[in-house]
Amino acid sequence: MSEEQKNRLQAQLWAICNYLRGKMSGDEFRDYILGFIFYKFLSEQLYLIAEKTLEADGIDYAKIDDSDPDMAALIEAVREEAVDALGYHLAPGQLFRNVVARIEADADAFVLGDVQAVLNDIEKSSRGEESEDDFVHLFEDMDLSSSKLGKTPDVRNTVVKEILRQLSKIDFRMDEVEADVLGDSYEYLISNFASSGGKKAGEFYTPQRVSEILSRIVSLGKTELKSVYDPTCGSGSLLLRVSRHVQKVGRYYGQEFNRTTFNLARMNMILHKVHYKDFDIKQDDTLENPQHREQRFEAIVANPPFSLDWSANPLHLNDDRFSSFGRLAPKTKADMAFIQHMLFQLADNGTAAVVVPHGVLFRGAAEGHIRQHIIREMNALDAVIGLPQNLFFGTGIPTAILVFKKCRKDSEHVLFIDASRDFAKGKNQNTLRSADVRKIIDTLDTRSSIDKYSHLASLDEIRENDYNLNIPRYVDTFEEEDAIDLMAVQAERAEIEQTIAGLNEQMAGYLREIGYVS
CATH class of the missing domain: 3.40.50.150 (Vaccinia Virus protein VP39)
Known part of the structure; x- marks a missing residue:
């Protein structure tokens, strides 16, 4: 990723932050914005694991129906790989891309409860695993029922949908060697939140x-x-x-x-x-x-x-x-x-x-x-x-x-x-x-x-x-002032006085010419 692309990514992320500016204080909307970015990141990471796991089966994990019993074995296989490699799991329907797809398909979709459940399930998927300490209560500051996001559930639902929709337009480029770019951009946001x-x-x-x-x-x-x-x-x-x-x-x-x-x-x-x-x-x-x-x-x-x-x-x-x-x-x-x-x-x-x-x-x-x-x-x-x-x-x-x-x-x-x-x-x-x-x-x-x-x-x-x-x-930083050259100062002063006297003489001559003085 070029520096220009990196800067564009950071600008896109900060623009989403500006969407919440004015709705709540910086330290409050920080937690929501960074949390949603993190959710998308986790989702994309898991999708990469699922692709590798199901490559031989030729099945797209994102298109699997969670409720299909014939798919349960494949979902479990992805879960085992994901928990070992990443420490957590997401079902197909919980993927960021699928949540956004529901939002795009139905303008009136109410996803507030579903998104909150997804965040909770990410934490739950690590319970009893070696990764539990690193995921427990990780999303506890993202309370989607909080009035900070809006006075009514409908308002909060609209806000969350817009954030997810805007994030979906940003390519995190998960398969690149320079995957640290997203991490750097995350730190860029943290820095911006700190400075303000x-x-x-x-x-x-x-x-x-x-x-x-x-x-x-x-x-x-x-x-x-x-x-x-x-x-x-x-x-x-x-x-x-x-x-x-x-x-x-x-x-x-x-x-x-x-x-x-x-x-x-x-x-x-x-x-x-x-x-x-x-x-x-x-x-x-x-x-x-x-x-x-x-x-x-x-x-x-x-x-x-x-x-x-x-x-x-x-x-x-x-x-x-x-x-x-x-x-x-x-x-x-x-x-x-x-x-x-x-x-x-x-x-x-x-x-x-x-x-x-x-x-x-x-x-x-x-x-x-x-x-x-x-x-x-x-x-x-x-x-x-x-x-x-x-x-x-x-x-x-x-x-x-x-x-x-x-x-x-x-x-x-x-x-x-x-x-x-x-x-x-x-x-x-x-x-x-x-x-x-x-x-x-x-x-x-x-x-x-x-x-x-x-x-x-x-x-x-x-x-x-x-x-x-x-x-x-221990470190003497005192700077001595240059010694004053009195003769040079006096010479400069005499030159200035001579110039002023010449100007006065010219002015007096001009005034005599116009008859202002005799």
Whole structure:
């Protein structure tokens, strides 16, 4: 698929979103639009499996009558193949194309209940199967009886039919090698919802360029990763971004507290054709109830909610994640708690990269104690990267990326990078450019000291700064103003005065000529 075709697909999908704009808030119609796209995707995926299964019989699965007992064996054969390969099943009559065909054949067709039943049956088809955890309650945010879609059932039915009809006009091109195009388009929609979603948007989406930096950091020097983990995975886009920088990711792990966003992450994984056996996304509070405690991960990426409240329950001092530090992060600022959690889950050969607010670099008390322990006792801090302000949805604060490794090659230094001045200014939000990302990664890879951009600080230097990581302490970005040439200024002033005097003389002569003055 060409870039032009990809852009057209994205424009078509966003146009469908605009159909619901004004009917409900962005975060509400997001769930319906993305859910229907996902339904069509699942339907087309299953149809491909059915074609292969029934190829020898010469039967089109979409044309099978569900109620024909002579077809039961064939439907069962497709079910077995589909559940094993995809994790779910759809009967012929439940295929997206057949639902749309009924809508086109009968303008008055009432399909609301049928569509809701199809969505419910997709989930039910995975029950008792290995894929159950990845499909259970997946469509729970798509309540087609909700007044959000319309005040009456007839209005809601009209809305749903129009969405399905518009989606039917879009070719998802399921048989192409570049099937990731649909997944990318899905992420495009997620990004658009985030950019227009206001303050809460950052809860489920990390800006693409920031995701790229994090994913390239954890994959530097590697062609394969056994595992990648995001303890606050949002829509899962950050996890998926890592796969673009290595040839293979063995397994994806993530945890997300928000139920709706958790469903979005699972859909996103499946839409990017990550097999249900190759991802493990859990829903719960990561700090209070971690779901992957026994695993250790080769790559960890995270953009946790900034300065989130958490329990800071003293009982956590008995938790292996926090006990060695002797202190807990403040109740009103869980940033360090997330870092402690990530360090606990990090494999000895792994790399972790996390976005933090600048306060994490220099705040004292318990946070200062934890920061000192990480640097002095664990020697796990590898780099500090300052980012421009106003990059994230819903907040304009400047942020930084902290890079951690348990077994560091350069164990005597920490690299500081000040990339805060390299960005493209936007009306509502600033963005990093490709060159800005490349400069950060190249500097990190070579661990170079660049005037007014980066500095390789010794551990002694950090200790002398009392473990304060505020970037200006290490990277001097002060620009001296050029010395003023007084003689040149005076000469320029004399020239200006001479020009003014000449103009005054010309004006006076003109006024005398016309008799205005004697």
